[in-house]
Amino acid sequence: MVADPIVQRFIEKHADNAARLLESAEPDETRAFMATLSTDQAASIVRHLGRHSACHYLATLETEQAVELIKALPIQYAAALVRDMPAPGKKALLASESVPYRIKTILRHPKGSVGAEMDSNPVTLNEGMTVKQARSFLKKYQDHISNPLFVTGSEQKFVGVIPMKDLLLANNAADIARLCKPSIHRLSAREALASAGSYPVWQEVSALPVVDRAGRLAGVLHRDRVRETLNAAPAHSALAGDITDGVFSLGELFWTTCADMLSGYNSSTQPERP
Incomplete structure (x- = not known):
């Protein structure tokens, strides 16, 4: 039927x-x-x-x-x-x-940890790309791009971040490695989500890198996901009553x-x- x-x-x-x-x-x-x-x-x-x-x-x-x-x-x-x-x-x-x-x-990853809520397959740029190559690559994944953009090197080693505006204003021939900046904050997959969600840095960025012990990018934690998870019960109650x-x-x-x-x-x- x-x-x-x-x-x-x-x-x-x-x-x-x-x-x-x-x-x-x-x-x-x-x-x-x-x-x-x-x-x-x-x-x-x-x-x-x-x-x-x-x-x-x-x-x-x-x-x-x-x-x-x-x-x-x-x-x-x-x-x-x-x-x-x-x-x-x-x-x-x-x-x-x-x-x-x-x-x-x-x-x-344990429930309530950063690892349990992170995006384990984020869109990343390779440090060997040029700006032109990076822009072309990102066009394929417009719905999955975060700000800042995350940059990795060989073996998925985390290199740093590039604010979206920097990529948009850069010369096509510029190297991604030169635009890359160290991340102001890195998370561990084992960290408690409630603790990670309290960091003031969320006022400045929409996503943070999750890096493992070997320095590899394990994933990305999105601000919206943190808020959604931590506020799930109150949000559901409000929604149910607003008809x-x-x-x-x-x-x-x-x-x-x-x-x-x-x-x-x-x-x-x-x-x-x-």
Whole structure:
């Protein structure tokens, strides 16, 4: 069964409100309805579910279904959900070879640590590039660029940073190595996220490098990710309580349609009585 086109459009525009409505439904109803959606549509709703609801929904899926769903989610968020899944489902999921390696890498770090929330595959510049080469390279990854830009050398050794404005103003022939500046702050993957999140340097930068003992760039910690993680509970409470009358009307339309679909689904799966 495929979701009604009206419901699909509602989800595309109001995934947050759809999530609130589904959180009040029975688990079996939620699972049955989500099964009518595409992976991307289901992922858009899961992103707005409360952590507890999202983890338990993930645990109800078959392993390969769960793998496809987490692949459609932002990598750090997917790892956080897997980390908090009930034990049986989590064990089965992590045993799958289809789970992205980056998620397994993140899960090696303790919950609440910098390593657990860092981007382990950031876009970086090589110190051997020219400015022209760097600009051409960055065009391919416009949605994943941080400021400052991070520079590495051989064997991913961390070299330093380049403020975005410096790259934009530099001559095409200039060497990246000459523009590079030492980072004002480096983090350890083992450091507590709460401690790292309190540094005043976040007022000046949107991301900080995470460097291992050998001096290699292990990842990048983004300011938005720090705030999102540390403020997750209050943010969720505020969101849940901020529903206007107009949105509620849309919610009624959505839920009425869902109820009809679920009713049809349940009746089609119930055995006929003699």
